[in-house]
Amino acid sequence: MKAVIVYESMFGATREVAQALADGLRSAASGTTVTVINVNQAGESIAAGADVLIVGGPTHIHGMSRPESRAEAVTWADDSDRTLTLEPEAPGIGVREWLESLAESTGARGAAFDTRADFPRILSGAASNAIHKALSKHGYTEVVPSESFLVTKDGPLEEGERARAQAWGQRIASSLMGPPD
Numbered sequence: 001m002k003a004v005i006v007y008e009s010m011f012g013a014t015r016e017v018a019q020a021l022a023d024g025l026r027s028a029a030s031g032t033t034v035t036v037i038n039v040n041q042a043g044e045s046i047a048a049g050a051d052v053l054i055v056g057g058p059t060h061i062h063g064m065s066r067p068e069s070r071a072e073a074v075t076w077a078d079d080s081d082r083t084l085t086l087e088p089e090a091p092g093i094g095v096r097e098w099l100e101s102l103a104e105s106t107g108a109r110g111a112a113f114d115t116r117a118d119f120p121r122i123l124s125g126a127a128s129n130a131i132h133k134a135l136s137k138h139g140y141t142e143v144v145p146s147e148s149f150l151v152t153k154d155g156p157l158e159e160g161e162r163a164r165a166q167a168w169g170q171r172i173a174s175s176l177m178g179p180p181d
């Protein structure tokens, strides 16, 4: 089985979720090839031939990031009152732009995730809603419902979120493999 995880991350939290998710997938489905790649390295054909495409990004202004919100994030990283460090791979596009040029899938499965602040979802919004819609529009069938992983006010993931991401990866692997014969 071939799994591709494409993530966007300004400060590292979504990257950590993507990596934990990959660990979960690998542990639950031995022999699975898992590619974890930043959206700026992904190119247009990274998902070709994948059995499952998993896409995640940070929630910015209730949805997927835009150039303006990513520019705002850069100013947050420059602000000495905050303890955020800009990811070296952050400058460039986000998953919104990457999904626009995604090729139509014929039969692959898809899953969406995001990171967001620890507020009720109705207040925070969740980028995974829009990522899920874009994957469906491009022919990807949902393998498991979308998921959000929470960050603290200061930036890093909340305690327990890495483990939850690993478990979500295992769940994706189980759903793909189906019930045992």
Ligand SMILES: Cc1cc2nc3c(=O)[nH]c(=O)nc-3n(C[C@H](O)[C@H](O)[C@H](O)COP(=O)(O)O)c2cc1C
Residues within 6 Å of the ligand: 008, 009, 010, 011, 012, 013, 014, 015, 057, 058, 059, 060, 061, 062, 063, 069, 070, 072, 073, 076, 115, 116, 117, 118, 119, 123, 124, 125, 151, 155
């Ligand atoms: C410009 C900007 C807007 C944001 N808007 C929201 C928001 O509407 N809802 C939310 O829950 N978090 C919001 N956040 C917090 C991000 O979700 C958080 O920075 C992100 O999950 C961290 O992931 P990353 O380290 O991978 O970039 C915003 C962050 C930035 C920089």
